[in-house]
Structures are given as C-alpha cells and as structure tokens.
Amino acid sequence: MTKPPVGSNRSGRKLGQKVKKGKLKASSRRWIERHINDPYVQRAQLEGYRARAAFKLLEIDEKHKILAGARRIIDLGAAPGSWSQIAAKVTNSTDTDPRVAAIDFLEMDAIPGVSFLQMDFLDPQAPEKLKEAIGGAPDIVLSDMAAPTTGHRQTDHIRTMHLCEVAAHFAVEVLAEGGHFLAKTFQGGTERDLLNMLKQNFRQVVHVKPASSRAESVEMFLLAKGFKGRHASRSDEPAEGAAEK
Ligand SMILES: C[S@@+](CC[C@H](N)C(=O)[O-])C[C@H]1O[C@@H](n2cnc3c(N)ncnc32)[C@H](O)[C@@H]1O
Missing domain, CATH: 3.40.50.150 (Vaccinia Virus protein VP39)
Known part of the structure; x- marks a missing residue:
C-alpha cells in the first residue's frame, strides 16, 4: 500500500495552508504541526481508523x-x-x-x-x-x-x-x-x-x-x-x- 502524503486529507490540506500562510497563533501552529507529523495519525489513516486513539x-x-x-x-x-x-x-x-x-x-x-x-x-x-x-x-x-x-x-x-x-x-x-x-x-x-x-x-x-x-x-x-x-x-x-x- 502506498503511503499518502502527510496532511493529504482535506482538513489536513486546509490546515497546512493556514500554517504556511502564517494565519495562526504560535500555539495553534505548534499543535497542528505536531498533529500532521504524528506517526500515529498517519498510521490511523492507513489502517482505516477514525482516530489515533x-x-x-x-x-x-x-x-x-x-x-x-x-x-x-x-x-x-x-x-x-x-x-x-x-x-x-x-x-x-x-x-x-x-x-x-x-x-x-x-x-x-x-x-x-x-x-x-x-x-x-x-x-x-x-x-x-x-x-x-x-x-x-x-x-x-x-x-x-x-x-x-x-x-x-x-x-x-x-x-x-x-x-x-x-x-x-x-x-x-x-x-x-x-x-x-x-x-x-x-x-x-x-x-x-x-x-x-x-x-x-x-x-x-x-x-x-x-x-x-x-x-x-x-x-x-x-x-x-x-x-x-x-x-x-x-x-x-x-x-x-x-x-x-
Ligand atoms: C478522546 S475523545 C474519544 C476518542 C474515541 N475513544 C475514539 O477512539 O475515537 C473523548 C470523547 O469524550 C466525549 N465526552 C466527554 N464528556 C462526555 C460526556 N459527559 N458524555 C458523553 N461524551 C463525552 C467527547 O465529546 C469526546 O468525543
């Protein structure tokens, strides 16, 4: 199975754009970056789970x-x-x-x-x-x-x-x-x-x-x-x- 690019889902893409444009507070930006780079988030997407939980x-x-x-x-x-x-x-x-x-x-x-x-x-x-x-x-x-x-x-x-x-x-x-x-x-x-x-x-x-x-x-x-x-x-x-x- 090929690995989807990080933040490839719709909400991930939107958030990625906001991060790039510097439209967010530093704390929100840190949270989003951590989420997008989280290996468990990526694994959940690959394995069909709705959450990393x-x-x-x-x-x-x-x-x-x-x-x-x-x-x-x-x-x-x-x-x-x-x-x-x-x-x-x-x-x-x-x-x-x-x-x-x-x-x-x-x-x-x-x-x-x-x-x-x-x-x-x-x-x-x-x-x-x-x-x-x-x-x-x-x-x-x-x-x-x-x-x-x-x-x-x-x-x-x-x-x-x-x-x-x-x-x-x-x-x-x-x-x-x-x-x-x-x-x-x-x-x-x-x-x-x-x-x-x-x-x-x-x-x-x-x-x-x-x-x-x-x-x-x-x-x-x-x-x-x-x-x-x-x-x-x-x-x-x-x-x-x-x-x-
Ligand atoms: C960490 S999330 C659960 C994630 C979930 N285990 C999963 O695997 O997708 C915690 C959930 O608890 C719910 N919650 C918190 N207090 C609640 C309450 N009093 N009654 C019902 N749900 C509640 C929240 O709405 C939230 O969706």
Whole structure:
C-alpha cells in the first residue's frame, strides 16, 4: 500500500495552508504541526481508523489481553469512533445483532454493528438507555471520555476525573462477571476512594500509559480486570495495588 502524503486529507490540506500562510497563533501552529507529523495519525489513516486513539486501546490490549472473547462492549465518549470500530470487530457485531453500545454528546458517523446514543453520559437517563441498547451484560466497559477543556488545567482534571468515577460506578453496575473496565484518567489523578472501590470489585487494578499516549500528556488509563460480580462480598481481599504497568 502506498503511503499518502502527510496532511493529504482535506482538513489536513486546509490546515497546512493556514500554517504556511502564517494565519495562526504560535500555539495553534505548534499543535497542528505536531498533529500532521504524528506517526500515529498517519498510521490511523492507513489502517482505516477514525482516530489515533485506536492505538492506545490496541497497545493496552496487546499487553493486558482484555479484548479477546468479548461478546458485548460499551464505549463511553466514543466519537469519532476508533475504539467503537475495534469493539465492533472484536465482538463480530452487526446491525442485525448489535453487540456494541456507544455514547457521546458529539455526533458520530455510523459504524456497522454499533448502537450509538448521542447524549451526555452524565444525563441520568444515559445508563438505562445504554443498558437497553446493549441488550445484555457487557464484558468490557471502555471510557475514553475527556471533559471539554476550559483552559483551566485543574478544573479540566477534576471534570475528567468525575467522568472516570461515574463510568467506574456504571461499570460495576452493568459488567458481566470476569469483565473489564478501562478508563482515561490523569497521572496522580485517581482518587483513593475510587481505587479502593475498584480494588474491592476487580481482581487486578493497574494504571497504564501506552506509548501512543503522548509522553508530554498527563493522560493515563486505569484498567480494572476481572470483575468479581455483584455478589462479591465487601469483605473480599482487595486486589493488587494500582502501580503503573
Ligand atoms: C478522546 S475523545 C474519544 C476518542 C474515541 N475513544 C475514539 O477512539 O475515537 C473523548 C470523547 O469524550 C466525549 N465526552 C466527554 N464528556 C462526555 C460526556 N459527559 N458524555 C458523553 N461524551 C463525552 C467527547 O465529546 C469526546 O468525543
């Protein structure tokens, strides 16, 4: 397969022209140049993924083996849809037998086999709608949700951590026994209470930083493996600690 020239897609070309004409602020220019030269962006284009985020999930899976055998997957904060693309493939989901339910408050182009809800996950009706859409206990709950940035770093962290926490409680409510929960978090951002709750409910809890997650970003992923089930006694031995793996 021949490699398309960098920035060969329409938006890439437009952005490239703006950069050349010096029409952008230095910070925006740096962001665009980094994006255009990013090998994961180019790989995503070549391999047909909608976002470079695909490689974060694939790398985490390569090391931690969470996707194989999953029959149903819920994807929180799904747009533009690269994790849903992977989830649909893993579950052999089709439009007649959908096995992936995804949610985002942004629009998302349809993906065969993915039941998509365009709504806020924090809407009190969202959990029920997702349960209806998936039609059975999921084996994996994924959350790549990040709160829209306000420009105030601490506020952004708090809001994204809140999303992670709500997603974790949802996962414990819906997962099939033995299932896994993977969510975006921040370095040093995971609250002790949340970690304790996950350790009570899962056999292993770790923080992961895939190579495709930019080194300068404080983004991390929290992976809780092996859901003990809703009958799990609160007095169960907590799982191993959440060291970086
Ligand atoms: C990093 S992107 C997800 C990329 C996605 N995993 C992929 O592979 O294409 C984060 C997404 O979370 C969504 N999001 C943030 N807060 C949300 C909320 N409260 N409800 C639903 N979606 C949310 C954003 O709209 C954004 O599309």
